[in-house]
Amino acid sequence: MDWLERMNRALEYIEDNLETEIDYKKIAQAATCSEYHFPRMFSALSGISLSEYIRRRRLTLAAFELQKSNIRILDLAIKYGYDSADSFSRAFQKTLGLKPSDARNKGTQLKAFPKISFQISIKGDTEMEYRIEDLDFELRIIGTGKPVKTSKAFKTIPTLWNNAKKDGYMQRLIDMSWENPKCTLESLLGVCGKEAAIMDEEFTYFMGIRYDGDVPSNMECITISHSTWAVIPNIVEAWKRLYSDWLPTSGYELANFPCIECYYPPKHKPRHELWVPVVPK
Template identity: 75%
Template structure:
């Protein structure tokens, strides 16, 4: 399958550049993926964050260099992207359990993280409900943004909404939301990635509602152009299966726009949906 080949080409690119600069935008291009989605897609399919995989591979090769060469520790640190011996030593010890200087001794135990490869696995024994929505107008959203660590997103985002409920921000959004809806995307919205820059360790989460009036002074405005969306009920389940199950077989590519988490009011069925921007292949 094309997506499988592209992801393995990304792994080749990483291996070829472990001792140099690794360009996240270049990786997204190799994968024919949008910048918004690449890091999350990699983590979903591989089971490890992209930055963590690169770090492990670099420290694996660094350990080989320490044991097999006479290079100075500083030179090895610089080779694998660390700007000082101290930062390299801390990372090395977290991975291998010993310092780089101790690793020079014969008989010490080190850890080697091999190159991963993507292979086809048979899934899909449980169906995924979805529908395609096309919105032919600019979507103007107002609200506030928060920085979220990717590894803690599933815990942090519910806490953000709980805080918004307690401090009155959620009610403020509800009061500003549309009384006469133009489409089904009328609710509290969580936009995953306000900007198109790849940030593997964290992203900007935007909490808001669709609104065409003048926004309050303490709120930002986000404009999303006319787009086609694949819509899935149950946000958590959809995130788990989107990249590894639905995208590879759907006939769609992910568009270079953020996903939107849509939280509806009481008695609405479903209670929440994930809106994913797509383009036909």
């Protein structure tokens, strides 16, 4: 399958650059994916974070070198991206369970974290709810956009909503929303960039609501003209399973429109959903 080939290309890039600086944007490009979405997809498929995988692979190679050469620990630290021998030693001991100096001893038992490769496996013991929504109108969303560094989006976006709650912006959106319901997409909305595949180092996270009235002076308006959406409940779980479970076998692929995080009003079930723009393959 094409998505497996792309994921394995990304892993080859990582493997080829363990001894040099790794560009996270190039990893995502190798997978023909966005820098924003790739870490989610990798974590969902592998069970560990991308940064932790790279750390484990580098320290595994470092352990091999300690046993077969007389390289200085400082030189080894610099080679694998650490600023000092102390920071390297701490990471080495935390990950492999012993000090780098002890790894030189013959007969010492070491841990090795092998290279990951993605293959097709038979799964399906956990069901995944979703539905397809077709919108026959243009989405007109008002709100404000916030710049988000792609590599830090997972931490930044929840903070943006927390701040919006504290400063009253969220309540202002709530007061304006749900006045003239037009579809099930009536909620607080987080529009992720300009398209589902975010390839830039920074994107705009647009926090707003669907609204047909006049645009307030301190807000902006964006429009999204796309009809077919895959809607998956539970935003956190949806991001985890979108690439690993749903997209590969769905018969759809991502459209060139942004994904939308939807946070519904009280008593709505589910509490939130991820709307993913799709087109048939």
